[in-house]
Every structure is written in C-alpha cells, then in structure tokens.
Amino acid sequence: MLLVYTHKISPRLNYIFKHICTRVLGFEVRFTTQIEEFIAHDSLKMSYTKQQLGKEFFIKSHDFLFEQGLSDVDINIQKWDNTKCFFSNSDKSAMPFDIFSASFYMLSRYEEYLPHVKDEFGRFTAEESLAYKSGFLHQPVVDIWAYKFKAALQAQFPSYKFPNKTYRIRPIIDVPSPYKYKLKGLLRTVGGTISDLSKFKLYSLYDRFGVLLRFKNDPHDTFKYILNRQKNTSSKFLFFFLIGQLSTYDKGVSPNKKDFVTLIKHLADYCNVGLKVSYFALEDAKRLKREKEKMEDILNTNLVASRHSHSKLNLPETYRNLIALEVKEDYTMGYINHIGFRAGSCTPFLFYDLDFEVQTPLKITPYQLMDVALLKQWSLLDKKKVLNELIHTIRAVNGEFVPVFHNYTFSEDKQWEGFKELFNLILDSAETT
Structure with a gap:
C-alpha cells in the first residue's frame, strides 16, 4: 500500500x-x-x-x-x-x-x-x-x-513487489440494424425498391428480393460468423443493439419483431448484450428509460452496459441520465473517424462529475478504434500495420483494447474486404499474451 x-x-x-x-x-x-x-x-x-x-x-x-x-x-x-x-x-x-x-x-x-x-x-x-x-x-x-x-x-523502493497486469481485449459489436433488408416493414421495403429502381441499382434490387423471398441470406446477417468466432476465443464479445424508434438518425428494426427479439436472446446466451441508445434518447430521459426497460424485458435481467448512437456524448447530462437509471457501464468514449485515446487512457475509469465535484459509480470504458477509421488506409497491409501498432501501444501499458466493429463489417461488401482478417488479428493478440 x-x-x-x-x-x-x-x-x-x-x-x-x-x-x-x-x-x-x-x-x-x-x-x-x-x-x-x-x-x-x-x-x-x-x-x-x-x-x-x-x-x-x-x-x-x-x-x-x-x-x-x-x-x-x-x-x-x-x-x-x-x-x-x-x-x-x-x-x-x-x-x-x-x-x-x-x-x-x-x-x-x-x-x-x-x-x-x-x-x-x-x-x-x-x-x-x-x-x-x-x-x-x-x-x-x-x-x-x-x-x-x-x-x-x-x-x-527497490524491495517493494508491485503487482503485474496483463493486456486484454474487449471486442464490441455495434448493431444499428441487424439486417439490410429483412424485417424492415412494407413502407421501407417499397421505398427502398423505388430508390433502387430510380438509381438503376439492379444488383441491390436482386439482393433485396432474394432475401425477401428467402433464397438468399441477408448481407448484414453475419451473426453466425461472429458467434462462431466467440466460441473459439476466450475474450467475451459485447453486443449493442438499437431498439429505439425509427428516426432520421436511427434506422433499425422494431423490437416488436419476434425474429429480432429471438436474435438478441440467442446472442445473449453466448455473449454480453447492452443497449445502443437511440440518438434522440440522448437528451430525452423518458425515452432512454423506455429503451432500457424494453431491453431488460428482452434480456430478462438488469441492463449493465450502454453505448450511444453515433458515439455522441453531451457531458455531463448523458452520463447523469445513465447514473439515474443505474446503468453501470458506458462504451461511448472514443472518436469515430480517428484511431486513438479520447481520454488519454486504455484503462476503464469512473466518471467524475466536475459540476458536483464527485466521483460517480458509472464506469467509462473508452474505445480506441472503430472499424470505419481503418478505411482511411488504402491497402489491407496498411490496415494491418496500423492495427498492429495500436495493439503494441496498448500492450506496452498492459491496457485494455476496445475495438468497435459492426455486424455489416463482416459482410461480403467490397468496402469491408479483409476486415474479418483484421478482427481475427485482434482476437489472436489476446490469446498470445
């Protein structure tokens, strides 16, 4: 001591x-x-x-x-x-x-x-x-x-024996919408079809109806792959599902859809699941409470973790609203378009309310990388180099690497080519500590 x-x-x-x-x-x-x-x-x-x-x-x-x-x-x-x-x-x-x-x-x-x-x-x-x-x-x-x-x-104090810590990872799977075409409802399906036709996106049209007619898998339904990776790694994944109302900023799936609820429950059997707070719930405590209660109904347990839509934070109100609802952890602290350390740390910390000069019980786990930030690197080799440098930096201080990937990151979309390999590189980094 x-x-x-x-x-x-x-x-x-x-x-x-x-x-x-x-x-x-x-x-x-x-x-x-x-x-x-x-x-x-x-x-x-x-x-x-x-x-x-x-x-x-x-x-x-x-x-x-x-x-x-x-x-x-x-x-x-x-x-x-x-x-x-x-x-x-x-x-x-x-x-x-x-x-x-x-x-x-x-x-x-x-x-x-x-x-x-x-x-x-x-x-x-x-x-x-x-x-x-x-x-x-x-x-x-x-x-x-x-x-x-x-x-x-x-x-x-050369004779004092300090304890040792080890590098660890906490992979985040952010799910703004579980599917690209499935469970979107009649109006959005018709609107999407008209949009595809007007822009001559014939392949998207083929994809859409292939999924709706059930002879193709939805391109963003990558959960089988993710679950398989979870079963083969010791690091527990943390999923964040958006269940808020449809809005300009959030275009998810209604939590009243039985198949969506089944998916969340199924993943919760193997991984940790938290709430992706909708954009408008950020400043609306009542809406936030409804979303929290809905997720707790689905999970049949108290909600532990949250993450805000578009990684938006309004300090200190955002965190105070979570504390009032007894949410224990938040994973919003980071930058979408930049790799790095928003709070200067890769160790979870408690939120300190500067207005009241008090330490709160809310644990903030900062993330250092969102998948979209890696798109700035042209080649897969460059992406690997940047990722390995980040892993090395965090490992040097025995920190916690928190990467944010999305369900669609593991799709066959050309934009995300090679990202499965990058994800596996992160998972392997924890197994070789």
Missing part, C-alpha cells in the same frame, strides 16, 4: 490517485495530512504537496487538484522522453510533471466542458481535442505517465 502525505485530501486528488495506483497499477493507496503518521509508515510512501518535507519521494503538486469548478487552465505541452505532458514541476520533484493533475484533466474530460466547435451531429471532435492538436492522440498518455510513476517509485 502507498501512503500519500498531502496538505489537503480533495475529491479530485482522491479520485485520480486511486485511478492511477489501483486501476492502472494495481496497488492500494491511502492518504494522510498528519506528518507523524507519514513518518511512522515504513513501506511505500510519498508526499504530494507544495514543499518537500525532507528526503522522501516527493512530487510537487499543482493547484489543479485542489480547485473546484471550471476555470481557464494554462496548458503548456512539453516533450517528455517518447511522450508529452503538461503541468511541469520544479527540479526538486521526483518527476518533471505533476502527472496526477494532468491525468485528471484528461480523464475528467475537462476540455469537453469548455466552449468548443461541434460537428453536424453535435459531437466533440478529435480535431478540437488537446491530444490531437498537441500530437499525442495516438498514445494512452495517462497509462504511460502511470508507468513512469511506477518506475520512479520502484527506483526509490
């Missing part, structure tokens, strides 16, 4: 030290404001305050963890070995940066509370982020800083 001496035990300090020490590095941490208790402790210890007490392991604290609410924070990005950091320290500090304040800034998503330009969906974009602008979006900096902290502690 690490004992930390500090002049004030603030909610922010308690939150970030426990995340870095316990969640990332795997050891317990406790705090004291009593010098006598600190001196008497004969194991792992450090001071985190303005002035060093003596010759102890000392990291000079920035004011950031002792503040409340939002303010104009002066961020000065500097190079640090093979990474970058901010909140630089004095020469007397054991580390050149206050990694705890910097980590809190990243994990709390402080910058997403500040004024920023949103995209057409009303989302915070990668281009608006500090990580993208400063060139470290590709690194899990919070985890990298944590391991630098561990190395510095180990040097000071």
Whole structure:
C-alpha cells in the first residue's frame, strides 16, 4: 500500500490517485495530512504537496487538484522522453510533471466542458481535442505517465513487489440494424425498391428480393460468423443493439419483431448484450428509460452496459441520465473517424462529475478504434500495420483494447474486404499474451 502525505485530501486528488495506483497499477493507496503518521509508515510512501518535507519521494503538486469548478487552465505541452505532458514541476520533484493533475484533466474530460466547435451531429471532435492538436492522440498518455510513476517509485523502493497486469481485449459489436433488408416493414421495403429502381441499382434490387423471398441470406446477417468466432476465443464479445424508434438518425428494426427479439436472446446466451441508445434518447430521459426497460424485458435481467448512437456524448447530462437509471457501464468514449485515446487512457475509469465535484459509480470504458477509421488506409497491409501498432501501444501499458466493429463489417461488401482478417488479428493478440 502507498501512503500519500498531502496538505489537503480533495475529491479530485482522491479520485485520480486511486485511478492511477489501483486501476492502472494495481496497488492500494491511502492518504494522510498528519506528518507523524507519514513518518511512522515504513513501506511505500510519498508526499504530494507544495514543499518537500525532507528526503522522501516527493512530487510537487499543482493547484489543479485542489480547485473546484471550471476555470481557464494554462496548458503548456512539453516533450517528455517518447511522450508529452503538461503541468511541469520544479527540479526538486521526483518527476518533471505533476502527472496526477494532468491525468485528471484528461480523464475528467475537462476540455469537453469548455466552449468548443461541434460537428453536424453535435459531437466533440478529435480535431478540437488537446491530444490531437498537441500530437499525442495516438498514445494512452495517462497509462504511460502511470508507468513512469511506477518506475520512479520502484527506483526509490527497490524491495517493494508491485503487482503485474496483463493486456486484454474487449471486442464490441455495434448493431444499428441487424439486417439490410429483412424485417424492415412494407413502407421501407417499397421505398427502398423505388430508390433502387430510380438509381438503376439492379444488383441491390436482386439482393433485396432474394432475401425477401428467402433464397438468399441477408448481407448484414453475419451473426453466425461472429458467434462462431466467440466460441473459439476466450475474450467475451459485447453486443449493442438499437431498439429505439425509427428516426432520421436511427434506422433499425422494431423490437416488436419476434425474429429480432429471438436474435438478441440467442446472442445473449453466448455473449454480453447492452443497449445502443437511440440518438434522440440522448437528451430525452423518458425515452432512454423506455429503451432500457424494453431491453431488460428482452434480456430478462438488469441492463449493465450502454453505448450511444453515433458515439455522441453531451457531458455531463448523458452520463447523469445513465447514473439515474443505474446503468453501470458506458462504451461511448472514443472518436469515430480517428484511431486513438479520447481520454488519454486504455484503462476503464469512473466518471467524475466536475459540476458536483464527485466521483460517480458509472464506469467509462473508452474505445480506441472503430472499424470505419481503418478505411482511411488504402491497402489491407496498411490496415494491418496500423492495427498492429495500436495493439503494441496498448500492450506496452498492459491496457485494455476496445475495438468497435459492426455486424455489416463482416459482410461480403467490397468496402469491408479483409476486415474479418483484421478482427481475427485482434482476437489472436489476446490469446498470445
């Protein structure tokens, strides 16, 4: 156990030290404001305050963890070995940066509370982020800083045995609609047929009626393949199904369709299943509650996990609505079009509400890759290279790789050619740890 001496035990300090020490590095941490208790402790210890007490392991604290609410924070990005950091320290500090304040800034998503330009969906974009602008979006900096902290502690306390963690994966299968043509209803089928005819999409027309007349398999019905992969890997897949009402942004299948419900139940026998929250339920608590209750009726158990349509988040309201409904985990934290680390981490963390200055019970599991981001790479070889680099980066900090694939990603559509191989590469990476 690490004992930390500090002049004030603030909610922010308690939150970030426990995340870095316990969640990332795997050891317990406790705090004291009593010098006598600190001196008497004969194991792992450090001071985190303005002035060093003596010759102890000392990291000079920035004011950031002792503040409340939002303010104009002066961020000065500097190079640090093979990474970058901010909140630089004095020469007397054991580390050149206050990694705890910097980590809190990243994990709390402080910058997403500040004024920023949103995209057409009303989302915070990668281009608006500090990580993208400063060139470290590709690194899990919070985890990298944590391991630098561990190395510095180990040097000071060479006999202390730190626990070891291992790399792991959590594959996400996002299902905005389970089928391309099946179960879409008369109006949408007629509308789709007219659209195909007007655009001379004869192959689509052939496909559509082949599926409807049941002599062809629906092109997006890839669940047999996915289930087969699940049965041959130790990493549990997590499916997110959209069951909300049809809208401009969501064009799924009605949860009143018996075949759709049967599919969800069948997959839930082998994989974990969560709710893909519809676009309009993001800001409508009543609609969100209806969708949650409907999914719980289907699964016949309490809903554990959610993920929002189009990866849209409105902080802090989105997470507060989930907390109010006792949803335990969310998987929306990431960027659709960019590979990288939106919160600077590949370790799940608890949502910290900056308005109330309180740690909440909602666990945020960030994703680092969505399948569509790999389309930027022209060849399959380039895609593999980018994917292997990402796996290596996460493995280096014993993190959790969370890739998001869709059911249609495994279809025979030319756009997704080779993606089964990429998915298998990810699955194999966990089996060879």
